[in-house]
Structure formats: structure tokens, C-alpha cells
Amino acid sequence: MSGTSGSATDVLTRAELDAVASVMAAARTTPAGPLTSRLISGGKSNLTLRLTDGERVWVMRTPPRAGRTPSAHDVVREFRVVAALGPTDVPVPPAVVAYPDEDLIGGAFAICEYVDGSTVQSREQLARLGDDQVAAAVTGLCRTLAALHRVDHVAVGLETFGRPDGYAARQLRRWGGQWQIVGEHQGAASHALAHRLADGLGERLPEQRATGIVHGDYRIDNTLLRIGGEADEAGEVGEVEVAAVVDWELSTIGDPVADVAMMCVYRDPAFDLVIGSEAAWTSDRLPSVEALAAAYESEGGVGLHDFDRHLALGYFKLAVIAAGIDHRYRAGATHGEGFDTAGDAVAPLLEAGLAQLR
Template identity: 60%
Template structure:
């Protein structure tokens, strides 16, 4: 646990003064702290930093952007706080939101604090190996059902009518991720990115559904409870969430099954394992669970590949400017071209 001073050169550590400032905000929000906060940086994640906070009795989770190498809208802890607050009584499993601080003078960055949700996180292939086949089958079914449940929430009824524009979602996503590429993309790969981007702009997206889009849905962005029966205890990592076309959310979940995700994450990830259903199998299970009709499926898959390629480029960009901490960031660059090529290939397949 940290709590006294940041090590020299470690921009991820929280200082004693920062933890005390966080504690003041938590107390003002109604949290009863038994003692000074201690923090531990939780491994994993390629965007926001995630810490476990403890006071000797209770635990919470703090999320904040990296201190350097930030790109616009890519580390939005405010979005995460607002959507989990709105979903608290919806039946969709989320961590209880506690504090949102957008005043960067407090610790130098915006941050959000939520209650700690006990359970299992399945991130790596080794984590997945701890689940037998029957448990994994049940977990996968609950994951898909939870996504379908999210897409069934009336975003207006839960107070998210201004959380995002409901129309022209795909077109706005193409514009957004094209803009991100301009900030972080490697010049040598720009012709390939431009090719896929141009094909996407020339595609037709017939949006027939509107709902809450998580934007980053897969097994390692959930907390699981395995006893007495497997269930999703909380969906986490909401910083890419918005209002839009749920089909894109399902497509992104399936795109993450591509082996290049291992390069993006820097390790053998659980979600790329061949023990899990194929992308087609996941899509079929989602529809069977009551999800929306998967209109323009190939176009949305291609958009998902484009998005993940830009995310990989962003990770590489932060790695090159020294804004990342820990191991596993140096392989993201290798994922960019295969993902762009996969997106082009989907759009070139005969109907």
C-alpha cells in the first residue's frame, strides 16, 4: 500500500496529501472513514488508473486518468460516475458511485470513487483456467444476458437523456476515432487507417435501436460472483459509454475475440481463449437473450476493428512518451495493422 509519498519518477503513485484530499471528499459524500486512506494501484487497464483504497475497515475503488499522455475524451471518469449513478436501481449490476471530483486542483486530475464490489476478475488466460467448463459456460451466458439487459434500459427514464446523441451513432464514432488517429496514429500506418476509415464513411448504417452503449464490454471489464451460482456482480470501465446503437456494443464485444487483443493488453487475455464462443456464437447468444436485432452487422464489426486499432495506437503513443507504467505496453503497436486489415476484410466479404 502507498500513502506517504510517491516514489521518484513514479507518476502513478498517490501521495499522502492526495489521499488526505480524497478522504475529505469521501467524508463530505457521507463515507465514514475508520482511519487514513491507503492505496494500491490495481494491475490491468490501458486507459484510466485504478486504485484500491482502504481505511483499515472498508474498501473503495478510485479511478483517474494517467498524469501525462492524456488524449481528449479517452479517460472520462465523469462519464463513468454519471452512468453508474443512473443505473444504480436499474437492475444492471454496477458499483455504487460515491464521489466525482472534477476540480483538478484537488489532486491534479479529476477522479471518481465507488464502493468496492467483492468478486472475481477474469483477465488473463491463467485466470480463465481456474474456471471449469460448466462454470465458464454459465459465466458467458450471464455476460451476454447482462449486456442485453443494459441495452433494454430506457436511458431517458433513468435520467440519461443528455448523456449522448441517440442518432447517427456510427457516423459520429467514425468521426471520433478518425480524430483520435490524427492525434496518436503512426504515420507509416496512416494509409491503412485512411483506407478503412474511407470504407466506413462510404458504408450505410441503418440505426434501428437506441440504448446505453458500454463501449468496452468483455469478461475482464466485469466483476464476477461465482457462488452460489455464477453471475455478473458489476460491470466496470464505463469511460467509453454513451447513448447510441446497441449493435455497435455487441460488435465490439465480438471484435475483442480477435487474437490481436493480446497484443493490445500485452498478455494472453481471457477473452481471446478458444474456450469461449466464437464471435458468431456470442452474437447468436445475445439475440437469444433478448438483445436488439443485429442490423448492419458487418459494418459494425468493421467499425469495431477500427476503434480497437485506434485504441492500440493510443496505448503505443502513451508508451512512446513515457506515460505508461508497468509491463506489457510495448506490444500494442503490433496490433494496429492486423486490426485495420481485419476491418477492411469484413467490408470486402461478399454479402
């Protein structure tokens, strides 16, 4: 995987790197020499490190050294779905090994092979692509998501990866419970909106007609793109394809329609406020929600039954996520820039969810 460069300082000590190399060797991937590491991204959850022996390159995911919460940062679970998808048509980084214990480096870790690709996270990065390249990237994204939803999760060994039924009800309970924790500073108007939306969803939950693997956080910046050259004089552009889908932390077994809806909800301009910057995925150069949903269906995805209700649930989820970021910002638990605007997104997202129910 490739990504935004982080600190050049090694996160792992020499002894820890040697221990990691031993685990890799036991999995029949023996480094040719001593490993070195470099932080690719600190992320908002797990650390992503680049490992190399001077000849080959791998990527490691491991929880942060401090500030971990009990149910988060499960890199071994993330590895499990990536390993299961390896033999399928869904492009994922080739899995190497996962180590579930904390005795070697202070936390569990998972290692995959490096995938050469480009990340398109910001509006500035998207601007480097021509219109035909953007269109090709969107087609690849929809084709890949449809391929994911066609995978038989039982056949690939993920029968116990999540409960197959009642996905929307479980999501509503989960995010409604989160709102009770993080929504305290959002004001009376937002509280009223949240309760109206939650109550409305409770009365009109979408019906689940399909079951499959749900990524849970699917959009352009959670993929690596293999991008060809710029347009030539004849207007031809280099090939654009999805090299790998990454960041499987929220994946589970559930309703594939919810995955498509969440992808579309992220297109809302309020998402820029949530992340504190201009995201590539909110650009008006990308298709509308209606066109994006149609493109997914045209690539052989599941039928988008009760799609408006799924969108409403997705807006509720993103509003709670925004409230959670604002909650941590107000508590002084965030570091860096881009956290101070998330609270401004809460009410617009709740209103958009109610509009979908109407």
C-alpha cells in the same frame, strides 16, 4: 472492485486522505476512522485505489498525476453513468460521491463501494475455471449487456449523456481523425488498407435502429465475476454471475448493436498483439463471434441489424487503437512491457474489417 495488486505505496498523502474523508462525510458516508489507500491498478488511463477505514472498503478512481490529456480521464463522467444505473438491473458498484475539482488531491475523483469479485483478464486466470463455469460466465455477460441496452437512458437521467443519433458516422469521423495522427509509422500497405476500409464504411454505414447506453469497451475483463467453487463429484459447479460491470470511461449514448460488435471484435486473436499478452477473451474456450451474438439476442438484446458493418467499424476502431499504442511506443511514451507488438496487429485488423464489408 477487485483487481491486480499494485504498489503498496500510498498515492495519497495523509492530508489528501483526510480531505477525501470530508467529501465522503458530506455525502453521508462517514469513515469510521482515518483512511488509508493502496493502489490497485495504475491502468492505461486512470488510477484505481482501494480506500479503507479499517472496517469498510471503497474504491476510488482518479486521473494520473502527470501526463493527462484534456479530453481523457473523465472519472466524474464515468461516475455519472454508474450512479444512474444503480437502481436498474445492471450490476454496478454502488456510487458514493464524485468530486469534480482538482484542489484537494490534484485531480478529480470518484468513489464507489467495494464489490467483492474476481477479474479474469489473462488466459492463465481463465484456465482456473471449468468449462461449465466459463459457459455460465458468458451467459451472464450476454444477459448483463442485454439488460444494459434495455435501460431507458432518459428515464435514468442520462438524456444529455450523449447524442442519440448518428452514432456510426461520429465513430467513423473520430477514429478516422485519430488514424491521421497515429498512423504515420504503419507503412504504405496499412495506409492503403485503412483508407479502403474507411471509404467503404463511409459508403455503407450501418443503419441505427435502436438507441441506448453503450459501454464501449465490454468484455470479460471489464467485469467482476462472483465465482463459486470448482465442480464436485457430480459435476456441479458453483454459481457464476456478473457482480459488477466496471471501466465505463468510453460509455455514451449510441447504437447498442455497436456495443455487441465491439465485444465480438475483441475475440479476434490479434487482440493479444494489441495488449501484448494472451487475453482471456481471445481464448478458443469462449464462443465464436456468431455464437456470442446469438447468445446476446437470446437474452433479450436488440436485433443485430447490419451486424457485419458494425463489425467492420469495430475492427477499424481497434486497428486505430493498436496504431495509437504503437505510436506512443515508438515515441518512447510507454512504460513497462507489452507495447512492442501492437503495431503487428494493425494490418490484420484492417484486413478483417474489409472482409466484413465484403
